[in-house]
Amino acid sequence: DTGVSQDPRHKITKRGQNVTFRCDPISEHNRLYWYRQTLGQGPEFLTYFQNEAQLEKSRLLSDRFSAERPKGSFSTLEIQRTEQGDSAMYLCASSPTGSKNIQYFGAGTRLSVL
């Protein structure tokens, strides 16, 4: 059990550029979540997958955001045409079936949009 892995750990980009983050969940965890955490705040839910199906999306997930989990294993989160307001820590979590919603978090990807 190697834990939830996120890549990259840090990303600096210019406004208007596209960025993509990757999350590798704990092996055999069929549920995967994305959260966003801004400075001084608690994490906010963005989206949730069960296997490859995206079952819920927050209103926070604007049209510029897209998430995929094509084979039910790793997931990617893409932000198009980044804005300064997108600067945040993006956290990924995974959870096995029947775990009573216990979620295990990765170390996050910190995005800075200049």
Added chain:
Amino acid sequence: AQSVTQLGSHVSVSEGALVLLRCNYSSSVPPYLFWYVQYPNQGLQLLLKYTSAATLVKGINGFEAEFKKSETSFHLTKPSAHMSDAAEYFCAVSEGAAGNKLTFGGGTRVLVKP
């Protein structure tokens, strides 16, 4: 809709003193409740969880929390603070087995004075 309120964004305690972090929640169904700890530039680590079993829950690092339905509270305590307890603590709620996303409070940053 579910929500979490953490009273006090910052708490300062002396080493060896009691740590008390307050969390109140609202949920339309029986909740699952969690406390997570976050160290600088790291993801969230699960401290403890309430999932409808015993109302007094013991977690890692000497922390415990008590679920009080009548007060809609889930306060976190530790009898004797250690310097290593300096971190940010988040309370989170999930709406029972049917819900999946976690809703977090704003966090409480703990400072431990020698």
